[in-house]
Amino acid sequence: MHKVFKYRLYPTHKQRSVLCKHLEACRRLYNTFVCDRVQAFEQRGVSLSMYDQLGKLPFLKTDWPPVSDVHSQVLQNVGVRVDLAFKAFFRRCKAGENPGFPRYKGEGRYDSLTYPQATGFALKGRYLRLGKVGLVKVRQHRELEGNSKTCTVRRSATGKWYATIVCDVEAKALPESTEAVGIDVGLEKFATLSSGQQIANPRFFRQEEHELAKAQRKLSLADKGTPERAKARKIVARVHERIRFKRHDFAHQLARRLVNHYGLISVEDLTINGMVHNHCLSKSIHDAAWSQLRQCLSYKAEEAGRTMVAVNPAYTSQDCSQCGHRHRKTLSERVHVCPCCSVVMDRDENAARNILRLGLQSQAPSQEAAAL
Numbered sequence: 001m002h003k004v005f006k007y008r009l010y011p012t013h014k015q016r017s018v019l020c021k022h023l024e025a026c027r028r029l030y031n032t033f034v035c036d037r038v039q040a041f042e043q044r045g046v047s048l049s050m051y052d053q054l055g056k057l058p059f060l061k062t063d064w065p066p067v068s069d070v071h072s073q074v075l076q077n078v079g080v081r082v083d084l085a086f087k088a089f090f091r092r093c094k095a096g097e098n099p100g101f102p103r104y105k106g107e108g109r110y111d112s113l114t115y116p117q118a119t120g121f122a123l124k125g126r127y128l129r130l131g132k133v134g135l136v137k138v139r140q141h142r143e144l145e146g147n148s149k150t151c152t153v154r155r156s157a158t159g160k161w162y163a164t165i166v167c168d169v170e171a172k173a174l175p176e177s178t179e180a181v182g183i184d185v186g187l188e189k190f191a192t193l194s195s196g197q198q199i200a201n202p203r204f205f206r207q208e209e210h211e212l213a214k215a216q217r218k219l220s221l222a223d224k225g226t227p228e229r230a231k232a233r234k235i236v237a238r239v240h241e242r243i244r245f246k247r248h249d250f251a252h253q254l255a256r257r258l259v260n261h262y263g264l265i266s267v268e269d270l271t272i273n274g275m276v277h278n279h280c281l282s283k284s285i286h287d288a289a290w291s292q293l294r295q296c297l298s299y300k301a302e303e304a305g306r307t308m309v310a311v312n313p314a315y316t317s318q319d320c321s322q323c324g325h326r327h328r329k330t331l332s333e334r335v336h337v338c339p340c341c342s343v344v345m346d347r348d349e350n351a352a353r354n355i356l357r358l359g360l361q362s363q364a365p366s367q368e369a370a371a372l
Contacts, residue, residue: 027110071131157237173305177263182356192348255296266359321353
């Protein structure tokens with residue numbers, strides 16, 4: 001399986017300048033490739049392929065010195081990105097959607113360099129060797145595993161630099177566990193387990209909302225193109241970055257605890273894009289970031305040899321987990337009281353038990369097939 005390792009980079013002032021020049025050269029090359037495709041189709045009715053454009057790189061290097069300073073593999077990846085953008089555009093057009101046409105990258109809108117082969121980079125202790133850049137200091141908080149495949153150097157909105165290295169690794173299964181759990185996510189409580197355990201909703205965005213509003217007001221008052229506006233924009237980006245870091249840490253730690261303890265994890269297959277259309281709850285739904293937890297559970301369970309199942313959430317809050325009677329409840333009713341078996345329990349715990357039941361049922365056919 002593929003595993004991603006992300007490290008913080010600390011380039012020197014000179015290296016930072018070189019990286020920024022490489023980003024600018026790649027941005028201009030990206031725009032050149034997009035322009036060539038548009039002009040070729042409008043003037044000659046020809047659709048250029050990725051290989052047609054990559055074949056022009058040797059001539060561009062001689063005519064345009066900044067391009068020759070960038071590693072050849074990074075330049076080739078620019079052509080790959082343009083090709084993927086146009087393929088995605090035509091694919092969505094054929095599917096009946098109304099996608100936006102691939103756009104030109106404005107200044108500061110191209111913020112990553114990709115080395116698609118391990119020959120262009122190497123992690124050596126406290127330094128990461130990058131082609132045409134040199135040895136960049138890195139904070140290696142954990143060792144690389146497996147074989148390195150690709151490396152992407154990215155500049156964040158706050159000016160920080162990160163290296164993301166994709167490796168081929170072998171999955172390390174945890175000791176087998178027969179315990180199973182169902183998880184019902186919500187807004188009042190972030191999650192309720194079928195065991196009755198409740199996980200509080202941290203509401204990271206709500207905690208930082210006041211600071212974010214204050215920073216955005218200062219940004220709106222600053223004149224465009226001034227150093228004051230650039231500084232205010234960076235402050236807004238830092239607040240968003242702080243929220244993202246907190247949410248990321250919370251999701252990963254919770255997912256790790258669940259994967260370590262349970263062999264089967266059953267979650268709801270929620271359609272978040274449809275749920276956020278409710279303007280009263282959209283901000284809270286985005287703040288909860290349920291999809292981030294599910295993503296963490298998915299790959300951590302795969303690496304640990306666990307099973308994660310996404311089940312249809314329909315009627316999981318209405319059905320009784322004891323007798324199966326369906327009793328409709330409004331969203332304001334937070335206690336489940338069954339009129340048939342008279343069981344009384346928390347609404348979310350009842351839903352979590354139903355989610356667990358559906359998860360176990362979905363695994364039963366595969367287990368029977370394995371037994372045969």
